[in-house]
Amino acid sequence: GAVVSQHPSWVICKSGTSVKIECRSLDFQATTMFWYRQFPKQSLMLMATSNEGSKATYEQGVEKDKFLINHASLTLSTLTVTSAHPEDSSFYICSASGQEPYEQYFGPGTRLTVT
Amino acid sequence: GQNIDQPTEMTATEGAIVQINCTYQTSGFNGLFWYQQHAGEAPTFLSYNVLDGLEEKGRFSSFLSRSKGYSYLLLKELQMKDSASYLCASMDSNYQLIWGAGTKLIIKP
Numbered sequence: 001g002a003v004v005s006q007h008p009s010w011v012i013c014k015s016g017t018s019v020k021i022e023c024r025s026l027d028f029q030a031t032t033m034f035w036y037r038q039f040p041k042q043s044l045m046l047m048a049t050s051n052e053g054s055k056a057t058y059e060q061g062v063e064k065d066k067f068l069i070n071h072a073s074l075t076l077s078t079l080t081v082t083s084a085h086p087e088d089s090s091f092y093i094c095s096a097s098g099q100e101p102y103e104q105y106f107g108p109g110t111r112l113t114v115t
Numbered sequence: 116g117q118n119i120d121q122p123t124e125m126t127a128t129e130g131a132i133v134q135i136n137c138t139y140q141t142s143g144f145n146g147l148f149w150y151q152q153h154a155g156e157a158p159t160f161l162s163y164n165v166l167d168g169l170e171e172k173g174r175f176s177s178f179l180s181r182s183k184g185y186s187y188l189l190l191k192e193l194q195m196k197d198s199a200s201y202l203c204a205s206m207d208s209n210y211q212l213i214w215g216a217g218t219k220l221i222i223k224p
Binding site for chain 1: 145146150155156157158159160163165202206210211212214215216217
């Protein structure tokens with residue numbers, strides 16, 4: 001089956017620093033990648049959708065200058081949380097879809113803690 | 116607006132059967148998904164329904180009624196490892212998943 005990896009699986013950083021999270025599709029070409037955020041005991045919140053080679057589409061309320069998304073190839077997308085603050089601490093999950101848009105494969109998630 | 120409703124929490128007994136309901140309202144419809152999510156982990160795919168009816172896959176089955184905007188996930192022969200949150204998601208006309216808040220299923224021995 002399709003596999004999506006994320007790196008790192010967890011990260012602790014100091015307030016004001018930037019953190020980059022990678023999402024890779026290991027055995028298929030991901031036409032579209034999605035970035036989600038999930039706070040404890042809440043559902044997934046879509047942050048942005050990115051297609052390879054084009055700018056990401058951000059959901060309302062998500063600051064595009066704070067959450068930088070790059071989808072440089074069909075197998076890699078990155079999310080950079082710039083100038084992180086404690087309220088950015090969350091579980092960040094990416095998913096990827098290939099030729100069939102209704103097939104989304106999730107990465108294992110990255111737990112970010114900002115101190 | 117777009118909305119997904121599912122119960123917040125359910126409790127069931129090991130070996131029993133439980134049905135988790137989901138109602139949805141989305142702009143367009145490209146299918147209904149069920150995912151399982153254990154605490155601290157990403158969701159894992161369980162089922163996808165786009166046509167009316169029941170899809171059976173082992174101990175898990177999923178039902179869809181498009182006219183009623185309704186789906187359910189049926190779990191049989193419950194095991195302790197089935198304790199998790201179950202997320203219902205509807206895919207809208209833009210192929211975007213609209214997520215419910217999830218149903219936390221607690222299995223008791």
